[in-house]
Amino acid sequence: MTDDETNGRRTADRDFDVDLDDVLDDDDDESDGGLFDDLLSGEPIFENKEVLRPSYTPHELPHRNEQINNMATILVAALRGETPSNILIYGKTGTGKTASAKYVSQELENTSRKYDVPCEVEYINCEVTDTQYRVLAQLANTFIEQNRDYVRDRIRDVEDLLADAADDEGALADSQFDSVREAERRLDDLERDLEEMEEVPMTGWPTDRVYSTFFEAVDYVERVAVIMLDEIDKLVEKSGDDTLYNLSRMNSELDNSRVSIIGISNDLKFTDFLDPRVKSSLGEEEIVFPPYDANQLRDILQHRSETAFKADALSEDVIPLCAAFAAQEHGDARRALDLLRTAGELAERDQSDVVTEEHVRRAQDKIELDRVVEVVRTLPTQSKLVLFAIMMLEKHGVHNINTGEVYNIYKTLCDEIDADVLTQRRVTDLISELDMLGIVNAVVVSKGRYGRTKEINLSVPIDETEAVLQADSRLGDIENVTPFVQARFDN
Numbered sequence: 001m002t003d004d005e006t007n008g009r010r011t012a013d014r015d016f017d018v019d020l021d022d023v024l025d026d027d028d029d030e031s032d033g034g035l036f037d038d039l040l041s042g043e044p045i046f047e048n049k050e051v052l053r054p055s056y057t058p059h060e061l062p063h064r065n066e067q068i069n070n071m072a073t074i075l076v077a078a079l080r081g082e083t084p085s086n087i088l089i090y091g092k093t094g095t096g097k098t099a100s101a102k103y104v105s106q107e108l109e110n111t112s113r114k115y116d117v118p119c120e121v122e123y124i125n126c127e128v129t130d131t132q133y134r135v136l137a138q139l140a141n142t143f144i145e146q147n148r149d150y151v152r153d154r155i156r157d158v159e160d161l162l163a164d165a166a167d168d169e170g171a172l173a174d175s176q177f178d179s180v181r182e183a184e185r186r187l188d189d190l191e192r193d194l195e196e197m198e199e200v201p202m203t204g205w206p207t208d209r210v211y212s213t214f215f216e217a218v219d220y221v222e223r224v225a226v227i228m229l230d231e232i233d234k235l236v237e238k239s240g241d242d243t244l245y246n247l248s249r250m251n252s253e254l255d256n257s258r259v260s261i262i263g264i265s266n267d268l269k270f271t272d273f274l275d276p277r278v279k280s281s282l283g284e285e286e287i288v289f290p291p292y293d294a295n296q297l298r299d300i301l302q303h304r305s306e307t308a309f310k311a312d313a314l315s316e317d318v319i320p321l322c323a324a325f326a327a328q329e330h331g332d333a334r335r336a337l338d339l340l341r342t343a344g345e346l347a348e349r350d351q352s353d354v355v356t357e358e359h360v361r362r363a364q365d366k367i368e369l370d371r372v373v374e375v376v377r378t379l380p381t382q383s384k385l386v387l388f389a390i391m392m393l394e395k396h397g398v399h400n401i402n403t404g405e406v407y408n409i410y411k412t413l414c415d416e417i418d419a420d421v422l423t424q425r426r427v428t429d430l431i432s433e434l435d436m437l438g439i440v441n442a443v444v445v446s447k448g449r450y451g452r453t454k455e456i457n458l459s460v461p462i463d464e465t466e467a468v469l470q471a472d473s474r475l476g477d478i479e480n481v482t483p484f485v486q487a488r489f490d491n
Contacts, residue, residue: 044310044348045313045348045352045355046348047308049341049344051304051307053337057106058103058303059103062296062299062300063096063296063300067089070287071089071101075104075108075226078108078112078226078258078260079108081117081224085284085285086260086261086282087260087261087284087287088232088271088282088287089263089264089265089286089288090265090268090288090289091289091291092291093330094292094331094332095289095290095332095333096292101262101264105121105123108121117224118223118224120223121225121228122225122228123228124138124228124230125230126231126232126233126235130238131235131239132235132239133205133207135229136214136243137201137202137210137214139214139217139218139227140200141199141200143214143217143218143225144199151190155187155191158183161177162180165180197217198213200213215250215254218257219257220256222257223256223257224260225257225258225260226262227247227259227262228262229261229263231266236270241273241275245275247259248261268288291331292327292331294320294326295323296331297326297333300336300337301337304340305319305340308344309344313353314355315357317356318343318355318360321357321360322343323336325364326339339364342367344359369464372460372461373464375437376465376469377471381419381472382420383434384469384472385410385414386406386410386430388409388413388469388478389409389413390406390458393405393409395466399457400456401455402453402455402456403453416478417474417478428454438460440458440459441458441459442454442455
């Protein structure tokens, strides 16, 4: 090939717009297919996969009309410029608490704009923002940014008015200012306010300074602020009830604004740990979300699947099976949606046109394994060592393991990685915690005159558990330790 031909081909390559479908349908290039060509060649099953994710807020929430109407009845006071009662929302995971609260909040904000009523809802996930400092800093910075926008708009209005007044002395007649000088003073005040609106850093300030900055920010203009604290029990668990005390009491000091709190919790008993004054002011209204039953879950999945999947992409038994599996998990709609989405993803990987019962059952196994992996990965080092000891005993054919056998291996593992050795009593407590998490099965059995002991068996797959444990940098240093198991004289 000559240089001219080479240059011509390069130019042609640059000038042509390549159509992805043409490339995939080109029989001549089939043998040179890229890594993703086979995957792209199949017809997609999903129309909009995001509909099946927990973060999605649907336009309609089946079987939650009563709770939604209760919230709306309480929050309608905000549209009249009044202070709505504080609300505590309870219910197990996946019962629609957050989705319902977000739906009502969106409707509230939309209606407030329609009637030009200053009302805003601020959402905070307390599992992520879990300290008083972070909660107040996030709220303060949100309102500071809104105040900046408000001040910038006012500055532009006054500047335009002054420009008009320079050409026409009567321009001030219909304004709030009696003179040009008064308008200029107002402009100076606004510019000074804008300069003084300093954002709160995420660390470094005293908490009382953060609170006063938030207080000034929320009270700068007239508004009703609804603060939604999701997973509110995590905030109380980590930081106590100071934040809730401050937020629930601030209305008595505000001049322009009103604040209302919506707390969302999976723990029905978390208020037992609150100061009685906080409990009385925070829980003015309580709304309970009961678990869904299998029929309700089926309706939810049917409703979402119509948007999420292409027509005829689900076999008839898929939605009832997903609903049945999730109903066993305390009526968890989030689990049902995850199951349906994962089944669809597995079907796509198989390049199947239809999601079947087999895909649902594989999705159930995959989700369960993912949960186990995540739980094991986040265990403290000492718990991982205890689990490692149990796993090694099972690998060497020991079943119905007793606490003494676990403790002997555990001590050897601690020596291997130079970790502190806990007492056998403490190790027994850690085994009980692993039992509660469903990682092991520990049953107390009677040995007659020899007393009672715990018989321990692993409840999770050995290979996957070992891989997760060895991914820990400290446990990855453990060499092959062969457990020494004493002979037993079992009845």
